[in-house]
Each structure stands twice: as C-alpha cells, then as structure tokens.
Amino acid sequence: MPTIVADNVWKVYSMTSFRPKSLSQMLTFRRWGDAKQIADARGLWALKGVSFQVARGESVGIIGTNGSGKSTLLKLLTGIMKPTRGSIRVNGRVSALIELGAGFHPDFSGRDNVLINGMMLGMSKKEIKRKLDDIVCFAELEKFIDMPVKYYSSGMQARLGFAVATSVEPDILIVDEVLAVGDVAFQEKCRRRIVEMNKKGVTLLFVSHSPGDVEALCEKAIWLDKGSVVEYGDSRRVLTHYLEKQTTGIQA
Amino acid sequence: MPGVRAALDLLISLTMRDVRVRYQLSILGLYWGILNPLLMALIYGFVFSDVFHSKGISGVPYLLFIFSGMTFWGLFSNSLTSSVNSLTGNASMLSKVPFPRIILPTSSVLARFIDFVFSLCVLLVMIVVYHRHITIVALWDVLLVVTQLLFTLGLGYVVSSLNVFFRDVSQILNLVLMIWLYLSPVFYVPSQVPVSLRWVTRYNVIGNIVHMEVAALINNTLPSIEDVLFCLAVSVVVFVVGWLVFISVQDKFAEVM
Numbered sequence: 001m002p003t004i005v006a007d008n009v010w011k012v013y014s015m016t017s018f019r020p021k022s023l024s025q026m027l028t029f030r031r032w033g034d035a036k037q038i039a040d041a042r043g044l045w046a047l048k049g050v051s052f053q054v055a056r057g058e059s060v061g062i063i064g065t066n067g068s069g070k071s072t073l074l075k076l077l078t079g080i081m082k083p084t085r086g087s088i089r090v091n092g093r094v095s096a097l098i099e100l101g102a103g104f105h106p107d108f109s110g111r112d113n114v115l116i117n118g119m120m121l122g123m124s125k126k127e128i129k130r131k132l133d134d135i136v137c138f139a140e141l142e143k144f145i146d147m148p149v150k151y152y153s154s155g156m157q158a159r160l161g162f163a164v165a166t167s168v169e170p171d172i173l174i175v176d177e178v179l180a181v182g183d184v185a186f187q188e189k190c191r192r193r194i195v196e197m198n199k200k201g202v203t204l205l206f207v208s209h210s211p212g213d214v215e216a217l218c219e220k221a222i223w224l225d226k227g228s229v230v231e232y233g234d235s236r237r238v239l240t241h242y243l244e245k246q247t248t249g250i251q252a
Numbered sequence: 253m254p255g256v257r258a259a260l261d262l263l264i265s266l267t268m269r270d271v272r273v274r275y276q277l278s279i280l281g282l283y284w285g286i287l288n289p290l291l292m293a294l295i296y297g298f299v300f301s302d303v304f305h306s307k308g309i310s311g312v313p314y315l316l317f318i319f320s321g322m323t324f325w326g327l328f329s330n331s332l333t334s335s336v337n338s339l340t341g342n343a344s345m346l347s348k349v350p351f352p353r354i355i356l357p358t359s360s361v362l363a364r365f366i367d368f369v370f371s372l373c374v375l376l377v378m379i380v381v382y383h384r385h386i387t388i389v390a391l392w393d394v395l396l397v398v399t400q401l402l403f404t405l406g407l408g409y410v411v412s413s414l415n416v417f418f419r420d421v422s423q424i425l426n427l428v429l430m431i432w433l434y435l436s437p438v439f440y441v442p443s444q445v446p447v448s449l450r451w452v453t454r455y456n457v458i459g460n461i462v463h464m465e466v467a468a469l470i471n472n473t474l475p476s477i478e479d480v481l482f483c484l485a486v487s488v489v490v491f492v493v494g495w496l497v498f499i500s501v502q503d504k505f506a507e508v509m
Binding site: 013075078079080081082094096098099102103105107108112115116119120121122123124125127 | 345
C-alpha cells in the first residue's frame, strides 16, 4: 500500500485573488474576484495537476528551480495547507524538518522549548520527557540546555530543532533544505541519522538544491517545473535530465 | 488517543508559557497582575464616585464594588485582547508546524484566567478588609465563570481567526470593548439605568454575567435562575458558533500569513 498518494493536486494561494488585507483595501477593490478564475487567467497556479505515489520506506528527492512548487507541495504533504483541487492522502505520522526551531521562544531555555516543540509535533509531555536526554545528547547541547535560546547560535538552534523533529519516530520524514544549516560535522551527523531512519522503514521526502545530496540520499526523484511534474523516476536518471536542462538554459 | 493527549499537554504548556512571559521578564513580576486592577479601580472609583456621584450596590463600599466588577470584566476583556493576536503573533509556527490551531486562542484565554485567579485573591483580601462576609451564595460564581469562559472562548475564536485575514479586527475590538464596558453594569447597577434604556443592558449577556458574579460574591445576592439559564444558553451557542467559524477558516491561515 502506498504511503503517499497525490491525485491531480492543484493549488492556488488565496493571496493571488487580491483578497483585501484591511477594511480600507476591501472598500477600494470593488471586486476581489475568485482565486481560481484569476489563477486560470494569469497562470498563478502554484501546483498544476500533480500526481504521484510513494511506497512505504522509499526515499524520494524533490528537485526544481525556485518557484517550481516544491515548498507548496511539502506544505500540502504536512497538512499545513489543503489543496485547492484534487487530493493528497498521507498514511502515517509525518515529521517535517521545514524550518528547524520554528516556534522556539527566545526567552525560554532550550529544555522548555524542546518540550513545547515536541508537543507541537504531536508528542505527549511524557513521551518527550523520556526522549529529552537523547535529544540534548544528539544536539550536543548538554552544557547549554538550560540557557535561553536567544543566546544560542543559529547552528545550535538548528541542531536542537533537528534533534526534536527526528525524535518523533515518524512514518514519513520530510526534509526541506535543512542540511544547509550547521557546520560540516553536524550536516554529516544529520545525513547519517536520516539514512538510518530511512533504512528502518521511514519514508523519506527530501528537498534540496544540491543534486549530490539528492543522489546520495534518494533512490527516486520528482522533478517539478512551474507547478507540474516533468519527470518522476530513478533519481540518477531524473537528475541527469534536470542538470542537462539547467545547463542548456544557462548557455541559451 | 495519543494526539489528544499531546494537544492537551501543548495547551497547558502554552498557557503556562504565556503567563510566564508576562511576569518572568518584568521586575515587579506577578505584582503587576495585582497593581493594575487596583490602580484602575482607584481611578475609576475617584471619577465615578467622587466626581459623578455614581452609586454601586447599596451598602457596599464603591471601591470594592468597582474592583470586583473590574476583576470579572477584566477576565473577559483581557482574554479577548490577548486572543485576537494569538494567531497573527505566531505566524511562523502556523506556517511551519501542523498542530491543532485552536490551541493558540484557547491558551490565551486560559492564561488570562490564571491572571484572573491572582486578582481574585486580591479581591478576597479586600472583601475581608472591608469586613464583608462571603457566603455559600458565592458558589454560584463557579457556574457563572464557566459560562463567562464559554462566551469568551467563542468570541475569542471568531476575533482571532478573522484577525488573520483583516488586521482591522484587533483595532475594532479595542473600540468595541471600551463601548461594551460602559454599556455593562460595572460602574453602576442595572436599576440605575433609565427604564427607556433597559433593553440595552437586558440582552448584554457578559454585562449580566459580570453583575451577577459581583453581586453574589460581595453582596450575597442570589442570581435569578432565569437569567443564569439565559446567559448559559447564549454562551453555549456563542462557543459552538465560534468554534465552527474557526474550524471552517483555519485551513487558510498558513496561506495568508
């Protein structure tokens, strides 16, 4: 049974309908218009009929230029947003490494933030307390865990965020560009943990601008361009085609 | 249901964090929760009692009347002013992490409830200082405060979610709350209102609740069952409608933040 089924997914942001931001704007725009109509007319769809399936335990890279719809697709997969048309079905617990430490409160200690962050990711207080030592150990923050997060470096915050998000024991792990944060040693540690989880049967969706990372981590790849799937298949083949297109684009 | 457990834990933790943020980083800390209503009561007491010669419940010191009114009214008004920004103030969380959104406005209201408990302690001290006796009648306030919380949560869900789409809501709210306060029997008693204007206070649910709470606590006045049931019914409806409004628009939050 596939873990993820995306069936003809279309997405347009409500903002594209020029929905008024304030009362004065609402009064000056006579018609806000329907988001779908405006998107059709101006080609503002973020995703245009994306369909694909991912089986349990697979690792899939998502590649594409800026604005190709990668982040939109991830947000639909995590359930942060809903598709405008079509459907996305995700079976299992999802953990998304979209922005590490989103929701960390700068005035509170690392420990307090781990607790709240863990609960936001769907763990109970008991569960997260049990895992606290492992999380702190992985993030290598034993000495700093009781200090307010605002005194952490961005790398320390990212380490803590990564440690919490991967401790959820998800069925599906979604990773968006986060490997660009932190120093080389930490990147390597994260990469190893991701591979380890994938080997244990966790489905991996991985977004990166680095073709090397995608090839190393993913057996398959989805190439998105302007909201549509150009190619989906073996990651090496898709990457070759993608890179060919990129370089011809630059030459032309 | 592990999800429900996690959501409840998150609600409690966010509430406690909200309370701590307010007090931990200020020098006077918790005392602000006491100083604020006390100073407000002194000022309003001066204006309404000494300048306008307004009368509260007969036989009850005016300052005590106003302070208790402000305490119960404050639970309503502070809850709404906090919850209106609870979503817009956490935009990064909403656009990155999928957790039950309704926890945010709910925790704002609960945090102001904890503030309220602190000022209630001050109020109890004040009642003792004024040599007044609290009787069993005051237990009605438990039901009345629950009613008030339902009403407040329902409105909180509406204003917080609408504020995501129209930032005007938080501005309008401040204005509405000010007008609402003066239309509520906080500085005066309902019997002081001219008969021709009674309709204004009759259907003012939160005003009625606050007055019943105050009268039961400091004057041992039994609330009329009819009024309590009316307020409870309206509050349940407001809560349910607010919840439904929130649920129906929450999928759009991440898009417009």
